[in-house]
Amino acid sequence: MIKIGIVGGSGYTGGELIRLLLGHPEAEIAIVTSRRLSGTPVTDIHRHLSGLFDLTFENPSPEEIASACDLVITAVPHGAAMEIVPKLLEGGTRVVDLSADYRLPVEVFEATYARAHTDSGRLGAGDQGAVFGLPELHPEVAGARIVANPGCYPTGAILSAAPLANAKMVKYAIFDSKSGVSGAGVDPSDTSHYPNLAENIRAYNITTHRHLPEIVQELGWLDGSLTGIHFTPHVIPAIRGILTTAHLLLHEECDSGSSSNSDYDAILELYREFYRDTPFVRVQDYIPNLADVRGSNFCDIGLACSGNRVVAVSAIDNLVKGASGQAIQNMNLMFGLPETCGLLTPPLSP
């Protein structure tokens, strides 16, 4: 059994890591940490897991965590991860980090997050450094000691456009994303205040969201000439899920999205071929929605096509494929397990 440590386990991603790992046949949770809640039974906070999980939040040193765990998943805010990850790695364990700290080159990180990086040696360090943990594009996570789990928005956005970017067909990519509010975390805020969100939708950080550089980095890696990338997020009245509507203006035209159309068929085939060996991306011949993937690690993608525009719609659960599930997918690869091991929990629908 792989021994897992969860650092920062009191939030939604922590709860999801536990939920998912409870069904994993090859991993067991050794430690769940929380500075604030040390000594409190985990199920006092994650009440839904009552009777299913016995551990108590602890607050051990990084060295203690490292020595007790084969893998540590860090679910702490950006800035906090770079403090603890080096100690964990020096302690001999491997790490999947859910924060933004290891996703970007140092100069991009520092410009985006307006803070100095204190562990920049691991950024962009090739085999020795952090790997961007989107397994569909980066099989090299298997050999990594530190994997930077992508942001929730970038996961859905990158996967929606990667096949066309890879084919060098995209001139402008405009990602219009709609997210459930759990991505904002467990702490109440104006955004998550029910009277502000119910029966509503909010566009925010319209041209400035911090996840944009991840999207630019990954699509740019597929097509170095693709620079017209835009991203606008919205919060919708939903707990979970991100639907990304990717408006992809092509260099050349394709025809209408009717099902008999050859160009639609060609692009659908392009997507299916690109994702042939990725078990969690389901390319569909219809437009998916959030219920199709709720609670699961799937990313469903559907397509429409008209003139010079392809619209790719991706649906993920932001807490699973957009965070905790993808972390376990990375773990599976890092430990030589089947990518889907313990992760084929069916979506909850309706």
Added chain:
Amino acid sequence: MIKIGIVGGSGYTGGELIRLLLGHPEAEIAIVTSRRLSGTPVTDIHRHLSGLFDLTFENPSPEEIASACDLVITAVPHGAAMEIVPKLLEGGTRVVDLSADYRLPVEVFEATYARAHTDSGRLGAGDQGAVFGLPELHPEVAGARIVANPGCYPTGAILSAAPLANAKMVKYAIFDSKSGVSGAGVDPSDTSHYPNLAENIRAYNITTHRHLPEIVQELGWLDGSLTGIHFTPHVIPAIRGILTTAHLLLHEECDSGSSSNSDYDAILELYREFYRDTPFVRVQDYIPNLADVRGSNFCDIGLACSGNRVVAVSAIDNLVKGASGQAIQNMNLMFGLPETCGLLTPPLSP
């Protein structure tokens, strides 16, 4: 492996049976029937299960179903079940029926559902007849050939009051239940029309709901003198879940619900003792809610106490403990498996 047939698999309970059985180590689905959709791949309808399940809806005869299955779960409307169940049983298979057809004595059924019963020989027939499939009260489901899975409301209502009824302490029991709308099924209706339900709540069948006789039957079985039983259901803006607020007026008084109070403690202990050996009832020292049990087979119960009133609040997922999960719980008992086998899927929260 137990071979399972699902008769009427295109609705929500059918989808849930498949979702739950996909994770069951001792059962496999042999047949999923739908008259209307025969020949259609199941995942064309239950899209969330895409890639996880390969069967196609079929429309075989009851005899064919019986010969292919060790257990058949019938998820058809009341009235339809009594047509097919006898043929299934004669074919040698066992049955868990999700309809109302086998839950009540014939005279109560006929008065409640305003139709004649065509298989009344199996009602109230003791060892040879149908058993009311609430395993927490009826361990005799283990030996039954035909189990009548309870209604969703009765499951939550009965469990919320059973310990006090069993102790003969209740004078009036007023069940005020609040249900998600998935109980009304997959077909759009005025009730499920989003503009009618969102930001709203509807009381309906306020004194006349067909589930009342099941509650009366089971609580009356625990306390023959308890006749003051009332039940009012509401639909709330939620997909899943039933919260039942049981206002239980006692023959004698108990004191206030403050945690230091001895009577509260005594009643909490009464509940814990009553449910000591029932793995799916979690008696809590707080008031549970729908998120605590979403997607799972748990029934969480919390209590408050003041003067001569105990308020017991139960939370279930109407599609799981209120339907498909309870059917599998019954199956486990019928086939000598651990009651929890394949059913400890953690709730999905948030």
Added chain:
Amino acid sequence: MIKIGIVGGSGYTGGELIRLLLGHPEAEIAIVTSRRLSGTPVTDIHRHLSGLFDLTFENPSPEEIASACDLVITAVPHGAAMEIVPKLLEGGTRVVDLSADYRLPVEVFEATYARAHTDSGRLGAGDQGAVFGLPELHPEVAGARIVANPGCYPTGAILSAAPLANAKMVKYAIFDSKSGVSGAGVDPSDTSHYPNLAENIRAYNITTHRHLPEIVQELGWLDGSLTGIHFTPHVIPAIRGILTTAHLLLHEECDSGSSSNSDYDAILELYREFYRDTPFVRVQDYIPNLADVRGSNFCDIGLACSGNRVVAVSAIDNLVKGASGQAIQNMNLMFGLPETCGLLTPPLSP
């Protein structure tokens, strides 16, 4: 024109007072106060009123407010009202107070709110003191200098049961209320956190809610022998509205709620007669819901009847009939205007 001051205008009830008074032909808003936001344009906070309202939040002394206003509506927390109301009254203005400070006799207030009352001389002082501002029961608000606007839950609960209480027919009254979350105010909290509330319902303060004494007081005033009064509130996923399901166990029996039934008819007629001259109570021959009254000052009531139980269901908008609208209704009466003046805004449905 009646000059109105709003003390504490930055919350939901403040916004609603402005919204409603903008359409009032005989009143104009002279002052809106907020200590924290003094100097900020009101529409910076109440953005929906942008372009419709020009005032800026101020922080004048009570004396200044009193001298500028014919009526002051105080929308401040309990405890804060009793500090300012005496000064306002001494300044010669009249007051409608939305807090709990003037609703209860001093000993009940102090036991319920666990604090000393510093203006107790105005409680229970008859003609000279505060009047409980439920105009349907208390026409004497017309002559009052200080009106205590009722709580939101008591408004719906009392109106649902008053005709039967007045007829001395009720033995036990169990009010099971379901409220939108705007009653908890503009500040984010765990209760209003979208992931905690959406797809959920929460029972809280199950036997101990502070609004219970108001219900007991008013129904006891109608029927001194009625002591079996219980109240359990819930928060539902809705912004506005309270549906109260009043389970009323009668001393004697009435028959089933079918529409041809004489007892149902008799009780419906009892309600219609009781509310004959109250323009905001609409007694219906169906069960109302929140959409029927959304945004309006109406209280809709419907009935069902079975055995010894009458179930009365009332629907109000908690921010209007449960707070700001009722305050204006009281204002109309205090200033000799028609009770409905400026208050017949149609509900917003769907």
Added chain:
Amino acid sequence: MIKIGIVGGSGYTGGELIRLLLGHPEAEIAIVTSRRLSGTPVTDIHRHLSGLFDLTFENPSPEEIASACDLVITAVPHGAAMEIVPKLLEGGTRVVDLSADYRLPVEVFEATYARAHTDSGRLGAGDQGAVFGLPELHPEVAGARIVANPGCYPTGAILSAAPLANAKMVKYAIFDSKSGVSGAGVDPSDTSHYPNLAENIRAYNITTHRHLPEIVQELGWLDGSLTGIHFTPHVIPAIRGILTTAHLLLHEECDSGSSSNSDYDAILELYREFYRDTPFVRVQDYIPNLADVRGSNFCDIGLACSGNRVVAVSAIDNLVKGASGQAIQNMNLMFGLPETCGLLTPPLSP
């Protein structure tokens, strides 16, 4: 008083016309028709208006309607309007039509709606024909006998982009719209089925929605060279409202959206200037949302700006500014009333 007829008054737009006209000082409703419901009191269907409105649905001939009314508002499906409108006009009344029948040139209509137009003489007929009833762009509605009220999506989309289109600055306009479900009408459907919509969002008619030609027509009228117009609608879990995120790629670049930025300021000023005399468009220096306009005739617009992209976000209530309110706005202009007469109902927020 202007005498108004509402043809097809049983749906949401009919209910909204009545709600809004009840507060209009210069208009009164003379007739509300419904073939199916003739003889039924209007408030049996629009229960929220109980006590406020006395008429009964009728089914008179077009000639009778025309002779009784100064203006008829037709709220019937496309195809049905072109049958009745000519008879109404011949009867001497004026018409605002909420259907799509008179919005487009005949060839565009017939291609879009796949049916022949039987009253094509009124399309594109200049002064004698139908006028596109978006008053912010078409003051000539004042003199029209037949006004074609725009679609809900086009209203929000066109207004979000018109100032930049008018300035000939836009190269590509990608409208990503998110609508409440009331636009789909009162009849239950899979789309409006609560379990399908709650906690979800659906993209549909991604490149093929019938409202696209209206957007193309109006923006093309402002800038004949603007051809790169795309439109993708979504349904969100909301009853009312459309938020349109207009991704406008410019011929030339503008700079970042920070508030100190001169280009942002220039574009904000461009919008404010363009809408200087339009009382229902509120150009804001923040990003509006649906609650800001709920229940009102306002269209709020906010802006962000980065590189060569301007993102304009517009919020409307689809049933008011997107339908019934705009019809009354057109009516006001047609009858020489102030444009805002009876239409300044404040939005309902929260």
